[in-house]
Amino acid sequence: MAGRLLSLRRMGRTSFAKLRDGSGEVQLFLNQQALGKDVYQGALDVLDVGDFVSAGGPLFRTRTGEPSVRVERLQVAAKALRPLPEKWHGLQDPELRFRQRYLDILTNDSVRRRFEARTAIVSALRRVLDSHGFLEVETPTLQPVYGGGAAEPFVTSYAALNRDYYLRIADELYLKRLLVAGYERVYEVCKNFRNEGIDSSHCPEFTMLECYQAFGDLADMRELAQRLVATAAEAVHGTTRVQFDGGALDFTPPWRRLTYRDALLASAGLDLEADASASALHEAARSNGVTVDPSWPRAKLLDELMKTLVEPSLVEPTVLERYPAETSPLAKRCPDDPRYIERFEVFVNGMELANAYTELNDPIEQRARMEEQASARHGADATPVDEDFLLALEHGMPPAGGLGLGVDRLVMALSGTSNIREVILFPQLRDRS
């Protein structure tokens, strides 16, 4: 067997070592009589904690019952030149944990398990979608026009094409092209890039699951979102009632449902159906102590009110639904009331976890709303019109439900962590000067 030496207790003519490989840990029992004096002493001279070694010999139990290998053959497979962090406390300094994640994973069991859980979660998401007949696809990371959201992109230079390109802020518009192509159920798990702030729930490079279902509606997407998250919870915890040090969350479907209007009415005392004018929104912000900019359009005001007053209170999984039309240009309007769109978002721990629409597939209305948004939004939020996407829509996109799920945030919610960096293997930090 081969693995990494995690500890070494030298006790004279007998020594004990702890060896870890991918399947677990085992104790090595080294004895001078069994190995011969030269081999035994030579091994102790050269071995350091942190080395990779291969060892062979029969399994047995020591006096204290510890399963051990009575080492007969021993070889250093790779030498460690630097010592492992402190064996009892592990690596604690958050800066070093992020900068040298390999040491964090190597010495902190809970961190190692958390990243294994992340992989199990992504596998569970794929398993659910695969079993529901969704086709996993890959779409461009480098895009000539960014779209599918409102965010500042990373700009890069595409030498062979001699023009600027953008790292995707979303893959939505490409997945919809595949609906045009005739695939009825598609999904992609990919990195998106948004050149904006970093905080405990935002990382400029993050992982998203997006899926689209032709002829699906919002109810289908709600069922799917619940199925995805519940299955992921079971994959990690064996249950949808998840407990961790800081508390507990119940992901058992069906989740609580709340309309956007009722949420604002309860938290801000603002009734969108009584008065949804910009001045009413400003008044609501002022009376609730929310700082806003007089130049903001209604969509941004609404977003700010929701972020400040409503979202922090949504701790248990909650489906927030019936969004005002101006909050997205990509969703279909509610047939019973054109002031609203068929959209919901899922919140957990005050954090947006998922976003779903009945997708807008009318090329004429889509063009109008994209052009409206391109001109109405100011400065950094301006989203260019993707003519190539509109051309695709003009060839006919089936009615469809679409769902986006923040994978990093799902891992946070299922692992009881409150900082997104704790679920990203190698988060970016400033250079140490």
Add this chain to the structure above:
RNA sequence: GGGCUGGUAGCUCAGUUGGCAGAGCAGCGGACUUUUAAUCCGAAGGUCGUGGGUUCGAGACCCACCCGGCCCA
């Protein structure tokens, strides 16, 4: 951007009123034939984040900056 907080040995951390820079683990030398954070003895290990300032004297006090963490915007 603002507030709070941290940066001392490879790691985990102490450092009192401004008065010789400390411990544990790891590493090094030694003892020990069943340990479990082994134990015991010995020696060694420092750009106290960086740069200024105050002072007879600064890890500590003051200023600026760098890199984190938490909270707020």
